Amino acid sequence: MHEAAIIEDLIRQVLQEAEKNRLQKISIIYLTVGRLHHLVPQTMGELFDLMKSEFPIMAGAILQTEIRPVRFVCRSCGSETTAAASSFSCPDCRSTDIRIVSGYELILASIEGEQNE
Numbered sequence: 001m002h003e004a005a006i007i008e009d010l011i012r013q014v015l016q017e018a019e020k021n022r023l024q025k026i027s028i029i030y031l032t033v034g035r036l037h038h039l040v041p042q043t044m045g046e047l048f049d050l051m052k053s054e055f056p057i058m059a060g061a062i063l064q065t066e067i068r069p070v071r072f073v074c075r076s077c078g079s080e081t082t083a084a085a086s087s088f089s090c091p092d093c094r095s096t097d098i099r100i101v102s103g104y105e106l107i108l109a110s111i112e113g114e115q116n117e
């Protein structure tokens, strides 16, 4: 699965942010992920726990993954919908001619930690 690559990338980003903001210790990392990535928060957390061990600054850090729903706009009638399980047709006009507007995001939302004096 691609979780490991995502977390590797995330750790790199977090380290950059930590340096920029002069953090000496990171406590919580908030990640926002669109449902189309098919990531499981628990798996992400477990992998993060394994991979963070190389980085003392993250020793006590927790990864919080928030899954965002998929939203799409109907090209026929223009209505915007939050997609149910795996249905990608417009609930208003039944068209399947849709454009996905969210669900692909993968965002490092914020980091909590302690700053150097």
Ligand SMILES: [Zn+2]
Residues within 6 Å of the ligand: 074, 075, 076, 077, 078, 079, 090, 091, 092, 093, 094, 095
């Ligand atoms: Zn429609």
